[in-house]
Amino acid sequence: MKNLLLLCLFILTINVFCQTIDTVDLKSHFGDHVGGFSVYNFKTDMYIQYNVEHCKKRLSPCSTFKIPNSLIGLETGVVPNSEFIIKYDSVLHPRDAEMLNIEPFKYWFQDLSLKKAFKYSCVWYYQELAKRIGHERMAKYVTLLDYGNKDISSGDDTFWLCGSMQISINEQIEFLKKLYMHQLNGFSDKSINTVKGIMLYESTPQYKLFGKTGTGDCFEDKFLAWYVGFVETDAGASVFAMNIIVDSFDELKNNFRIELTKTILRELKIIK
Secondary structure, three states: OHHHHHHHHHHHHHHHHOOOEEEOOOHHHHOOOOEEEEEEEOOOOEEEEEOHHHHOOOEOOHHHHHHHHHHHHHHOOOOOOOOOEEOOOOOOOOOOOOHHHOOOHHHOOOOEEHHHHHHOOOHHHHHHHHHHHOHHHHHHHHHHHOOOOOOOOOOOOOOOOOOOOOEOHHHHHHHHHHHHOOOOOOOOHHHHHHHHHHHEEEEOOOOEEEEEEEEEEEEOOEEEEEEEEEEEEOOEEEEEEEEEEEOOHHHHOOOHHHHHHHHHHHHOOOOO
């Protein structure tokens, strides 16, 4: 009887910690680029992944950290709502002639609200937001979120920009699951709903797509590019995360990551 009880306990433990993961071959979409993709469906409680080992690898979150940065700014009251404006400082952030001709950088050189700064992925706005939050509060809330390796040691306004902060595709998925389900420890429904609102990228009769890109020259002569978020359809909701390492920033033009993600979601019959 004792051995039977131990066996049952062992099986229960395995079931708790095991995840149902289906793998899919997406090499035709990623080509020779290193990268990975994962999507979790709430209804089926299943994950679908491409390049399972890569999905475990921690990398810089780059501008996908704007999701938790926004949450922390709202929860601490540093920003009261998505319309909160931070004034543009041309001395600290002088206009760059080249950037003025490139999307989305050309929108950075002006006063911006949280909503617009998120949309245009404005680095200086979120650096200022992080400085106003401060090291102690940022460390506290990053720990509450259990976000990646939780390491903000490389600089209060740079740790997510190819710095000490690292997160894997799998960890992005778990963070986004909690965000979507309002299960983030220490965060109000108001803060979560506001962030969900600014994440909305596209709304069609078939689906709503919420997400955030992230890009960084974290490797010599190569760029790390992310797209993470969630999608809602009549059939239910799914969260997704992908990253890809490309040779040049030009490869990311025309919303490459977003269109790649949508193509994969269609192939997996998550969206139409």
